[in-house]
Amino acid sequence: MNRRVIAIALLCLGISAFAFGLAIGQHELVRSWLQYFSDAYAIGFPQPIP
Amino acid sequence: MSETDTESPEKQERSRDRLGSRFARWKQSILERTRPHKTLHYWVKKAFEEILAIRIIRFIFQLIVFLLLFYAGITYVLGYDPLLESGLFAGLAFLIPIFGYIPVVFDMPHGIAQGTATGFFDIIQLIGQAGMFPFIALGAVLIIPILIGRSFCGWVCPFGFIQDLCSLTPIRTRTVSKQTNRLLSWIKYIFLFTTLFFVLWVGLSTFLGIEAGLVYSLNSAGGFATAWWSVISPSGTFFVIVPYLWLNGVISPIITQWNPSPLSWAPIMWIRLIFLLIVLVAALFYTRAYCRWICPVGTLMGLVSQFSFLTVSRSATECLHGRCEEQRCTKACPVGIDVIAQPPGKLYHRDCIMCLDCVAKCGYDAVKVDYS
Ligand code: SF4
Ligand code: SF4
Ligand code: SF4
Numbered sequence: 043m044n045r046r047v048i049a050i051a052l053l054c055l056g057i058s059a060f061a062f063g064l065a066i067g068q069h070e071l072v073r074s075w076l077q078y079f080s081d082a083y084a085i086g087f088p089q090p091i092p
Numbered sequence: 093m094s095e096t097d098t099e100s101p102e103k104q105e106r107s108r109d110r111l112g113s114r115f116a117r118w119k120q121s122i123l124e125r126t127r128p129h130k131t132l133h134y135w136v137k138k139a140f141e142e143i144l145a146i147r148i149i150r151f152i153f154q155l156i157v158f159l160l161l162f163y164a165g166i167t168y169v170l171g172y173d174p175l176l177e178s179g180l181f182a183g184l185a186f187l188i189p190i191f192g193y194i195p196v197v198f199d200m201p202h203g204i205a206q207g208t209a210t211g212f213f214d215i216i217q218l219i220g221q222a223g224m225f226p227f228i229a230l231g232a233v234l235i236i237p238i239l240i241g242r243s244f245c246g247w248v249c250p251f252g253f254i255q256d257l258c259s260l261t262p263i264r265t266r267t268v269s270k271q272t273n274r275l276l277s278w279i280k281y282i283f284l285f286t287t288l289f290f291v292l293w294v295g296l297s298t299f300l301g302i303e304a305g306l307v308y309s310l311n312s313a314g315g316f317a318t319a320w321w322s323v324i325s326p327s328g329t330f331f332v333i334v335p336y337l338w339l340n341g342v343i344s345p346i347i348t349q350w351n352p353s354p355l356s357w358a359p360i361m362w363i364r365l366i367f368l369l370i371v372l373v374a375a376l377f378y379t380r381a382y383c384r385w386i387c388p389v390g391t392l393m394g395l396v397s398q399f400s401f402l403t404v405s406r407s408a409t410e411c412l413h414g415r416c417e418e419q420r421c422t423k424a425c426p427v428g429i430d431v432i433a434q435p436p437g438k439l440y441h442r443d444c445i446m447c448l449d450c451v452a453k454c455g456y457d458a459v460k461v462d463y464s
Contacts, residue, residue, distance in 0.1 A: 052399060053234065056238065057235060060231025063229075068219070068228050071224075
């Protein structure tokens with residue numbers, strides 16, 4: 043029973059965090075990073091390995 | 093007197109006997125007769141019941157994801173995506189950012205150096221260490237394991253798949269004692285909390301504008317201040333660095349545009365490769381060794397999945413509680429959970445990867461999938 047309550051609480055928390063992240067456009071950040079990397083594809087990687 | 097005693101229950105049974113139960117007994121007698129000789133019937137039955145039903149489907153799932161991720165690594169290395177450029181999958185490009193929030197199926201070449209393949213765990217590190225709070229990624233960490241447990245570990249994670257392949261080799265896998273298992277399990281918590289500590293430390297200092305000198309010097313040692321775990325993650329090494337080395341002629345001379353001597357590699361490069369090697373060798377001897385004792389991604393999911401709606405469940409009435417011939421449920425578990433030692437009913441265990449091997453192996457139908 044307790045586990046069920048915790049599970050539902052965590053789920054609600056997760057959904058709120060996810061929705062809030064989307065609302066403030068955090069996914070765009072990841073998208074822009076990816077865009078940056080795909081642009082980097084185009085120019086080639088000068089020194090890709092540390 | 094004795095005759096009537098023995099006859100009456102038989103009579104009763106005969107009267108109750110219907111086509112179904114006669115058929116069941118007939119089937120049972122065939123099975124009993126064929127089992128010791130391991131006839132074709134035995135193998136077909138075994139294939140359908142134990143292998144095809146769960147193992148093969150899981151294998152196919154894992155293989156598809158593995159190929160996708162390996163392909164992603166190769167596109168990263170090539171610098172372009174042959175399939176996407178051919179126009180075959182152009183319409184699917186919008187899906188790419190979504191993959192970032194799936195726990196493990198992701199390949200994120202970040203910065204100039206480190207390719208990683210741990211999905212939301214990378215994003216938590218990248219966003220966190222850049223001084224922001226990773227809302228979406230943490231949301232995914234909470235939502236996915238609550239809804240489906242660690243199914244991603246059992247069915248999707250390509251690094252788990254590689255370990256499953258390792259355990260298929262003829263080398264006999266070993267078990268560890270409970271004490272050793274408990275001791276080794278500490279390693280994954282150390283890795284997880286060190287990573288989270290770095291995320292907090294670097295994130296806060298970036299957010300507050302305080303310079304964290306040591307951390308930034310660590311960054312020059314290989315990007316530790318950008319994403320601590322991703323720098324050494326063996327899955328990143330396997331899916332990005334190894335294809336890189338391979339395609340760039342270090343391992344095989346396919347492309348020779350850049351071909352430095354291994355002696356000129358930075359130390360972190362060696363650490364990565366040696367770590368990967370240790371993990372793969374360990375997986376040969378201990379099933380899912382990396383998942384059980386090291387992987388912080390699975391550990392983080394496990395902290396949440398212990399409250400999951402989706403679990404396996406051992407029936408208190410149908411289970412013989414270890415008095416069955418082989419205790420196959422416990423022996424089948426690739427992550428070493430002592431299924432019999434857990435209380436009957438839903439199995440809430442941080443390490444359970446929902447592979448369903450225990451469901452497939454219990455010959456008494458006592459372990460079932462439970463969603464409640
Ligand atoms: S524990 Fe880590 S490596 Fe293992 S299956 Fe899960 S995410 Fe993959
Ligand atoms: S194999 Fe099945 S019957 Fe035997 S102990 Fe495990 S769950 Fe119970
Ligand atoms: S308890 Fe069952 S489902 Fe969970 S990891 Fe072990 S064998 Fe797989």
